[in-house]
Structure formats: C-alpha cells, structure tokens
Amino acid sequence: xxxxxxxxxxxxxxxxxxxxxxxxxxxxxxxxxxxxxxxxxxxxxxxxxxxxxxxxxxxxxxxxxxxxxxxxxxxxxxxxxxxxxxxxxxxxxxxxxxxxxxxxxxxxxxxxxxxxxxxxxxxxxxxxxxxxxxxxxxxxxxxxxxxxxxxxxxxxxxxxxxxxxxxxxxxxxxxxxxxxxxxxxxxxxxxxxxxxxxxxxxxxxxxxxxxxxxxxxxxxxxxxxxxxxxxxxxxxxxxxxxxxxxxxxxxxxxxxxxxxxxxxxxxxxxxxxxxxxxxxxxxxxxxxxxxxxxxxxxxxxxxxxxxxxxxxxxxxxxxxxxxxxxxxxxxxxxxxxxxxxxxxxxxxxxxxxxxxxxxxxxxxxxxxxxxxxxxxxxxxxxxx
Numbered sequence: 001x002x003x004x005x006x007x008x009x010x011x012x013x014x015x016x017x018x019x020x021x022x023x024x025x026x027x028x029x030x031x032x033x034x035x036x037x038x039x040x041x042x043x044x045x046x047x048x049x050x051x052x053x054x055x056x057x058x059x060x061x062x063x064x065x066x067x068x069x070x071x072x073x074x075x076x077x078x079x080x081x082x083x084x085x086x087x088x089x090x091x092x093x094x095x096x097x098x099x100x101x102x103x104x105x106x107x108x109x110x111x112x113x114x115x116x117x118x119x120x121x122x123x124x125x126x127x128x129x130x131x132x133x134x135x136x137x138x139x140x141x142x143x144x145x146x147x148x149x150x151x152x153x154x155x156x157x158x159x160x161x162x163x164x165x166x167x168x169x170x171x172x173x174x175x176x177x178x179x180x181x182x183x184x185x186x187x188x189x190x191x192x193x194x195x196x197x198x199x200x201x202x203x204x205x206x207x208x209x210x211x212x213x214x215x216x217x218x219x220x221x222x223x224x225x226x227x228x229x230x231x232x233x234x235x236x237x238x239x240x241x242x243x244x245x246x247x248x249x250x251x252x253x254x255x256x257x258x259x260x261x262x263x264x265x266x267x268x269x270x271x272x273x274x275x276x277x278x279x280x281x282x283x284x285x286x287x288x289x290x291x292x293x294x295x296x297x298x299x300x301x302x303x304x305x306x307x308x309x310x311x312x313x314x315x316x317x318x319x320x321x322x323x324x325x326x327x328x329x330x331x332x333x334x335x336x337x338x339x340x341x342x343x344x345x346x347x348x349x350x351x352x353x354x355x356x357x358x359x360x361x362x363x364x365x366x367x368x369x370x371x372x373x374x375x376x377x378x379x380x381x382x383x384x
Contacts, residue, residue, distance in 0.1 A: 017082075021041065021263075031235070034235065036231040044220075055172065059078050065189050066185035070177055076116070078108065080107070081350075082264070086350055088106030093133070096320075098319055098320065105134070121144045121146060123324075146161075202236050206242060209255075212280075251275075251277065251366065251369035251372075253313045254313075255281040256317070257325045258325050260317065264350050266352060268281070270355065274362045276313075276315075282305065302335070303339075312342075313342045313368075314342070315346055
C-alpha cells in the first residue's frame with residue numbers, strides 16, 4: 001500500500017458501487033444472460049485493490065487496445081467515475097481538476113498499481129498533470145501523445161507514438177509484440193465491436209438506455225474478451241427472440257459530451273426520471289476509432305445517428321473542468337441547427353447537490369421536446 005493507505009476508505013467506495021448496481025439491476029429484465037455482465041463489474045470494482053496484480057493499467061479509453069491485450073489477459077482499465085475515489089486525490093491536485101482525472105488518480109495512488117505499467121493518453125492538460133504526478137511518485141508510466149492539431153503530419157506522429165507505446169509494453173512484458181500477436185488482438189477487438197453494434201440495434205426496444213450503457217461499459221471490466229463477446233452474443237440472441245417493444249411515445253435523446261463512467265450515472269438516471277428515452281450515448285464504447293481520424297469520424301457518425309434514429313434532441317454533458325468538450329460543442333452546434341434538433345447543455349460534476357436544479361431544467365427541456373414531437377405527430381396524421 002502507498003502513503004495514501006490511511007486516507008483510502010474502501011467501505012465508502014464499495015458502498016457507492018453497490019448502491020448504483022442495485023438501482024441498475026432493478027430496472028433490468030430478469031434474464032439470466034445479464035448476470036455475467038453484472039458479475040464482471042462486481043469483480044472489477046469490488047475486488048480489494050491490494051489483490052490486483054495486473055501487468056498493465058490503462059487510464060481512459062484512448063490507448064490502442066491491441067497494445068494492451070497482449071499480456072494474455074485484460075488490463076485493468078481506470079475510466080474514472082467514482083465520486084469517492086476522486087476524494088482520495090484531494091491533497092494531490094487543485095480543486096478545479098476535472099472529476100474524471102481526480103477519480104483515476106485517486107484509484108491509482110490507493111496502491112494497487114505499484115508494479116504495473118501505467119499507460120496514459122495525453123489528450124488534455126489534466127492527463128498531462130496526472131502523468132507528471134504519477135511519475136513523481138516513482139510509478140512506471142508511459143504516455144501516448146495525441147496531436148491536438150489535425151494536419152499532414154498527424155498520421156506520422158500518431159504512428160510514432162504507436163510504435164513507442166508498443167516498445168514500452170514489450171519491454172515491460174519482457175517479450176516482443178509480433179505482428180501475429182497484435183493481429184490476433186485486433187481480431188478479438190473487431191469481433192467485439194461488431195457484436196456491440198448488433199447488440200445496440202437489437203436492444204433499443206428491450207432495454208433502457210442506462211442498462212445498455214452499463215452492459216457496454218462492462219467491456220472494460222472483463223477478464224476474458226472472448227468470453228465477453230460470447231456472452232454479449234447470447235444476450236443479443238435472447239433480446240432478438242423476446243422482441244418486446246418498450247414505450248416509443250417518449251422523446252428520444254442522444255447523450256453527447258463528457259463520457260459517463262460507472263458508477264456516476266446520475267445524468268442517465270435523471271434523463272430517464274424526467275420521462276425522456278435515452279436512445280444512445282455516443283462515446284468511447286460506440287464511436288471509438290482510437291486514431292487521429294476520431295474527430296472527423298465522430299461528426300460523420302453522429303450526423304448519421306441523428307438522421308437514422310429519429311432523435312428528438314441532444315443532451316450535451318459537460319463535466320466541470322473538461323473545457324475541451326465545450327469547444328467540441330461549438331463545432332457541433334452548426335450541425336444541430338442545420339438538422340433542427342434542440343440541444344441542452346448540462347454542466348455538472350460528481351456531487352449530487354445540484355440534482356434538483358438539473359431536474360427542473362431537464363424537465364423543461366423534456367416538455368419542449370414533447371411539444372415538438374406532438375406537433376410533428378399531428379402533421380403526419382393529417383398527411384396520412
């Protein structure tokens with residue numbers, strides 16, 4: 001254990017996880033195929049940190065996955081969604097540090113990653129500071145720099161960063177990462193992504209949006225990716241067989257902006273509490289391309305989603321401290337205006353003090369979408 005041992009309250013951390021899990025399970029149908037995904041999350045988040053012996057720890061989801069699946073088992077992914085673990089970093093980072101970085105840092109300094117190679121994608125100032133802090137504590141860290149400016153040299157720089165990361169992982173594992181080994185990892189990932197797309201299409205009429213987010217998020221909790229693929233295939237087959245249509249009269253929203261990480265599901269929970277249908281979170285699990293073309297491909301896919309899925313509105317989630325997502329919102333606003341789709345910017349953090357204020361504002365947005373949907377439905381009826 002590190003110097004943080006006395007400040008780490010594992011009982012509060014585990015209670016946070018259990019409370020959210022219990023709430024999620026209550027909203028899910030009683031399908032035995034769902035048990036595997038719940039168990040994956042429990043084993044990932046509720047196992048004592050001292051017992052974790054992962055060779056590789058990954059911060060976030062931007063590192064090319066084939067580079068971190070070559071150790072023979074899934075790495076330990078730290079996405080950073082815990083309010084409790086974010087408090088473990090109170091004495092290390094400034095108060096205005098975004099909650100994702102605080103949560104990830106708090107998890108690592110709890111002591112379980114002392115012998116692992118920690119991979120950190122440098123995507124903003126917070127991740128750069130996080131890398132510096134962990135290096136200063138003597139931990140083994142490798143950073144993967146993502147060029148902020150897109151241009152002719154971007155692809156070359158990305159390839160250079162890829163090869164540097166490949167060498168760092170190979171050195172840590174004490175064995176070369178051959179093309180054959182990487183290709184096998186890429187095939188597993190490709191199978192998973194295809195299975196995810198199939199699941200997303202089949203499950204939209206059976207599971208609510210938060211449950212779907214949870215199942216997809218369990219991808220980063222699995223010990224065996226092949227087993228996870230098989231179980232998701234089984235669940236998809238069950239849902240296709242059931243084919244139970246849920247209430248389709250609700251206004252459908254797309255969730256964009258700062259990614260939502262388990263267990264901090266207050267935003268998706270709130271969206272559904274006010275009567276909106278959370279159709280999809282366009283994030284790391286559904287849009288990830290993990291290369292320098294991500295920004296352009298995101299916009300193309302989001303425009304396709306808005307067109308094909310009959311989405312009524314967009315909820316744009318902005319975590320305090322993650323100003324880069326506000327810059328992205330500016331680039332999306334022109335698209336939303338062109339497609340005549342209302343957007344609601346929701347700024348928050350991992351605390352729950354603002355929940356009632358957010359509820360009032362989100363209820364007003366829901367009413368706007370419902371009125372627009374009613375007028376559109378009326379016109380279509382007249383046309384028929």
